[in-house]
Amino acid sequence: MAAPAVARPPIIRTERLRRLASGRNAIVALVALLVAYLSLVPLGFLLWQTFVRGGHLTLASFREAYSETGLFDMTANSFAFAAGSTALAVVVGTGLAHLVVRTDVPFKPLMFAASLVPLIIPGILHTIAWFFLLSPEIGVLNLHFIHPLTGHDFNVTSIPGMILVEGLHLAPLVFLLMVASFRSMDPSLEESAVMSGAPLRSVFFRITLPLARPALYAAILIMAVRTLESFEVPAVLGLNQHIWVFTSRIWSTLNAVPPDYSTAGAYAMSLLVLTTIGVFWHGRLANRARAYQTVTGKGFRPRAIPLGKWKWPATVLILAYFVVSVVLPLAILFYASTQQFYSPPTHYTLTHLTWDNYKTVYHDPLVRHGFKNSLILGLGTATAVMLIAAVASWIVVRTRLRGRWLIDNLAFLPLTIPGLVLGVAILSIYLRTPWLPVYGTLWILFIAYLTRYIPYGMRYSSTSMFQIGRELEESAQMSGAGWFQVFRRIVLPLLMPGFVVVSVRELGSSVLLYSPGREVLSIAIWEMWRNGQFPELCALGVLMVGGLVVLVGVAYKLGARIGVREA
Amino acid sequence: MxxxxxxxxxxxxxxxxxxxxxxxxxxxxxxxxxxxxxxxxxxxxxxxxxxxxxxxxxxxxxxxxxxxxxxxxxxxxxxxxxxxxxxxxxxxxxxxxxxxxxxxxxxxxxxxxxxxxxxxxxxxxxxxxxxxxxxxxxxxxxxxxxxxxxxxxxxxxxxxxxxxxxxxxxxxxxxxxxxxxxxxxxxxxxxxxxxxxxxxxxxxxxxxxxxxxxxxxxxxxxxxxxxxxxxxxxxxxxxxxxxxxxADFIGTSNFIDGTVESREGGTYVVDTDAGKLRITSDKEYSVGAPVVVTARPEHIELNTSLNGVGPNVWRGRVEARAFLGEVVDHVVSVGPHELRARCNSKVSIPAPTEVTLRFHEEAFSLIPAGE
CATH class of the missing domain: 3.40.50.300 (P-loop containing nucleotide triphosphate hydrolases)
Structure with a gap:
């Protein structure tokens, strides 16, 4: 078959010129430029701000940043916090996923309900709920269980406490990731190990887990990056105790008067380097893992392994997890929202409930504004991210365009930029661009969210794009549809449920896609927390959780309705 | 069009x-x-x-x-x-x-x-x-x-x-x-x-x-x-x-190498190391040219009575058979060759049995050697 080189005939060249001018290419070019702009500009700016001062390359800001006292503690804290909560989340999430997918443990639906927690309880609310549950002296669990049993309080405002809260909040994400992975695994691989005489424990550690390695690495990476850049837990639980991590330090540097942008930039760069190493390391591991990956995309109905005598302990474990991760936080939030002033529940407080906080919240202009802006930003960003990601992933997956890998990587780049760092960069950029007057408007938030969620949008839409057979597009072409029509009538409608479903079910980190809408509200909550308005805060939290439950429910319905069946 | x-x-x-x-x-x-x-x-x-x-x-x-x-x-x-x-x-x-x-x-x-x-x-x-x-x-x-x-x-x-x-x-x-x-x-x-x-x-x-x-x-x-x-x-x-x-891709075929011994109009006699075959073909081959004869297995008839040997009638021995439902496949060795013969299900000859192979005219096709 192989033959000497064939000179490409001249027709191709003129063809290419003619086609370059088409509307399709205009859109492709526009999206590519947009992605490049969104991801490169903040990064470039950050570099410039940190390393250039007065027109010179300098490391001065690093010297200043790292000559602060307590720096060693901060770094150690960051690592301990990230490593601990990642480990907790991965172990709990993977274990529960295996129980649910592969064994006959009862109450499986409860686990899936629990897995929605990160979607419906924003991080800051979750953290505050745990503060009420586990803080020394006033924490409900400390008062009624831990102190009577051990004689000590468990202090949630400590590194172990922060690890516990962050780990619990992230475990469902790992759970979702691993469920998808275990489900797509051919059960005959495990069965053949059983037939070779391996006991169940060895099957899990020697066959199942190694096969799930790609998903496991992905989970570890996402968790590590997310904990490094997590702000809510260190801020709520660590600030008052002066337990600093990178993110809280950046925040306090920026909150100083006057704000010190270049020192913040230096911290931000350190964080950026760490997350980049994480992403790079994951890429290498994932590549190596792919070599022996025999997991097919096909869906299987795996045989459930009977647990035997372990069934009851496992059941207790599942129920306990559900209570701890769902019931307790929601219950304490609801309780606190019905109190005049926050105090631990007693007979008196439980009989003197009030709805005043809801009224206050309802009339609070900040809250109303927050709701409106959240809604606008949430819908706006979701739509924009979907459209951009759809076109970008179409370019990457479908075309043979040279340089398409660049778009893929550029779109992935913002993933390495911690949210707070991105905020810093975007804030400073648009402070200095009077020709682009977005500062102080919703637009700057829109740009920030767009940048932040494009990597995730890209992940989901390329996953779905791979699942949409090329022939579906080709048959539309054969039916006479041009590129726009194919995209509007075939690609987008097919991508949409994939977006919803993949983001809800497959990649746990999808929480982030829902975040833009609620973060504006999260700001309101953060402000209330700083002002000590605990009951009002909880009332707002309960309303928010209610709203998110509805939203997630609709998303699920939408996903289930349109052609995307359980594989 | x-x-x-x-x-x-x-x-x-x-x-x-x-x-x-x-x-x-x-x-x-x-x-x-x-x-x-x-x-x-x-x-x-x-x-x-x-x-x-x-x-x-x-x-x-x-x-x-x-x-x-x-x-x-x-x-x-x-x-x-x-x-x-x-x-x-x-x-x-x-x-x-x-x-x-x-x-x-x-x-x-x-x-x-x-x-x-x-x-x-x-x-x-x-x-x-x-x-x-x-x-x-x-x-x-x-x-x-x-x-x-x-x-x-x-x-x-x-x-x-x-x-x-x-x-x-x-x-x-x-x-x-x-x-x-x-x-x-x-x-x-x-x-x-x-x-x-x-x-x-x-x-x-x-x-x-x-x-x-x-x-x-x-x-x-x-x-x-x-x-x-x-x-x-x-x-x-x-x-x-x-x-x-x-011939190989469509249906099943037996391939027998040989050379053209003589021709008379469109009818060729091909000499192979297992015997001679008489074949008509619309293609031109000169005497002495190397050729390959393809023979469809369903056009080879097996018979246990051993009389009459000549062009297109060979002697062989059944080596194996397989019952395929509508037909029975036999592997027959003839000289150095192993040929496949497909018979209707009424004919089923156990191995080893000496048999006569009768090639029908339409079984054959003549192609030049080396494709």
């Missing part, structure tokens, strides 16, 4: 051979006549699907010309390349490519709805045309059904209706039956053939299934490595394969 001239399509090879390009389609020429079903047959990787996709406009050929009824769709020389969506051809894909987010009616209506605004039919006409197309494939009662709720055979019909709704001059079929189970495939084979004949559709059919090709087509082109080995009527391809590849 369709003419293909000097069609070449190459793909970039693996990185290690950076400058070599694989010729998926290598200088192809053929014509398809009005109203016929023309089949491209070959093993996977022979370029049949690439050829079809070039005609569809989904692949851009490197060189050559494709024209339908004088309308040039692609020509490297005239610098013409009409995009797939403006060619107005119908195509049925291997996976059917039914859009899962539309119901049956909408799937079929799609080609009409994306027509340029001026030509787009009115609502009533659109409904009529869709219903007509659905009636043709007997899906009219399922118009409101969600496309994903159809069975495999129904999806296949739906894909066909969608391809036919524009009444295209040429229908392209890319292994449309390969996803169906054996029973349904047989049913659909007749159904497709009936539709094609009744509607007078010109079609190009791509398949790797020789039975399908023989059963359905008016003419078959057997492809190998991007080239056409033989274009003929199904019967001719089967009975008079022009190369060892064709």
């Amino acid at each position: 369709l003419t293909i001239r000097n069609l070449v399509k190459t793909f970039g090879a693996a990185r290690s051979e950076k400058h070599k390009r694989v010729h998926a389609v290598d200088d192809l020429n053929f014509d398809v006549r009005e109203g016929e079903l023309f089949t491209l047959l070959g093993p996977s990787g022979c370029g049949k699907t690439t050829t079809l996709r070039c005609i569809a406009g989904l692949e851009m050929p490197d060189r050559g010309e494709i024209a339908i009824d004088g309308r040039v769709l692609f020509s490297s020389e005239k610098r013409v390349r009409i995009p797939a969506n403006e060619r107005g051809l119908g195509m049925v894909f291997q996976s059917y490519a039914i859009w899962p987010h539309m119901n049956v009616f909408k799937n079929v209506a799609f080609p009409l709805r994306v027509m340029p605004r001026k030509q787009r039919p009115s609502k009533r006409e659109l409904k009529e045309r869709v219903e007509r197309a659905l009636t043709v494939v007997r899906l009219d009662h399922l118009a409101d059904r969600q496309a994903t709720d159809l069975s495999g055979g129904q999806q296949q019909r739906l894909a066909l209706a969608r391809a036919l709704v524009l009444e295209p001059p040429l229908l392209l079929l890319d292994e449309p039956l390969s996803n169906l189970d054996a029973k349904l495939r047989e049913e659909m084979r007749f159904e497709l053939k009936r539709l094609q004949r009744e509607l007078g559709i010109t079609g190009i059919y791509v398949t790797h299934d020789q039975v399908e090709a023989l059963a359905m087509s008016n003419r078959v082109a057997v492809m190998r490595d991007g080239k056409i080995e033989q274009i003929d009527h199904p019967r001719a391809v089967y009975e008079r394969p022009r190369s060892r590849f064709v």
